[in-house]
Amino acid sequence: GNSVTQMEGPVTLSEEAFLTINCTYTATGYPSLFWYVQYPGEGLQLLLKATKADDKGSNKGFEATYRKETTSFHLEKGSVQVSDSAVYFCALRSANAGGTSYGKLTFGQGTILTVHP
Amino acid sequence: NAGVTQTPKFQVLKTGQSMTLQCAQDMNHEYMSWYRQDPGMGLRLIHYSVGAGITDQGEVPNGYNVSRSTTEDFPLRLLSAAPSQTSVYFCASRRGGGGETQYFGPGTRLLVL
Numbered sequence: 004g005n006s007v008t009q010m011e012g013p014v015t016l017s018e019e020a021f022l023t024i025n026c027t028y029t030a031t032g033y034p035s036l037f038w039y040v041q042y043p044g045e046g047l048q049l050l051l052k053a054t055k056a057d058d059k060g061s062n063k064g065f066e067a068t069y070r071k072e073t074t075s076f077h078l079e080k081g082s083v084q085v086s087d088s089a090v091y092f093c094a095l096r097s098a099n100a101g102g103t104s105y106g107k108l109t110f111g112q113g114t115i116l117t118v119h120p
Numbered sequence: 121n122a123g124v125t126q127t128p129k130f131q132v133l134k135t136g137q138s139m140t141l142q143c144a145q146d147m148n149h150e151y152m153s154w155y156r157q158d159p160g161m162g163l164r165l166i167h168y169s170v171g172a173g174i175t176d177q178g179e180v181p182n183g184y185n186v187s188r189s190t191t192e193d194f195p196l197r198l199l200s201a202a203p204s205q206t207s208v209y210f211c212a213s214r215r216g217g218g219g220e221t222q223y224f225g226p227g228t229r230l231l232v233l
Contacts, residue, residue: 007162037221037222039224045226045227046124046210046224046225046226046227047163047210047212047224048224049221049222049223052221092162092163107153107165107168107178107179108163108165108222110162110163110164111162112160112161112162113160113162
């Protein structure tokens with residue numbers, strides 16, 4: 004079955020530091036890949052996504068590239084801010100989702116990021 | 121659009137009590153789902169629906185029931201609450217298709233004593 008593995012957290016950085024959160028996956032075919040962010044006390048919000056190999060998703064200074072050869076979708080940001088403190092989830096959905104095939108999201112365990120001033 | 125809304129935000133139950141968690145969306149999405157979030161385990165799918173009148177089980181369905189009588193609403197029922205059901209519950213909705221974005225509600229925090 005599908006699975007997602009994220010780097011262990013928590014991650015603590017100083018403001019303006021470079022961020023990488025590793026994500027690798029196991030799935031058949033070409034799944035769609037997502038990064039979700041959860042701010043304290045809130046639900047999950049889509050941060051970025053990529054639906055085919057070599058696609059780069061980007062949003063709010065965050066980037067991730069769909070690497071089929073390494074089955075990875077690592078999240079990066081060049082200069083983090085205190086406001087980026089949150090929990091980050093990597094997720095995938097099977098490529099054959101649609102119709103009555105629900106195509107559930109498979110989540111990693113989440114990585115807690117704390118950014119200090 | 122209000123997006124995905126959930127009520128209540130927080131609930132305390134005693135073991136054996138029943139309750140319904142409400143979820144509604146105003147985006148005319150076909151797909152809706154319920155997840156539970158537990159520390160260190162990410163989100164796990166409880167039940168889902170691909171359209172009105174159609175529901176199915178996810179990874180962890182035991183102890184929960186759902187129904188989908190309208191496109192907009194997807195309530196989750198706990199039949200007889202147990203301490204193991206203490207969790208944060210998220211409802212989500214999206215259009216069909218593998219690359220479609222899933223929109224999440226703000227969550228319901230449930231404590232079962």
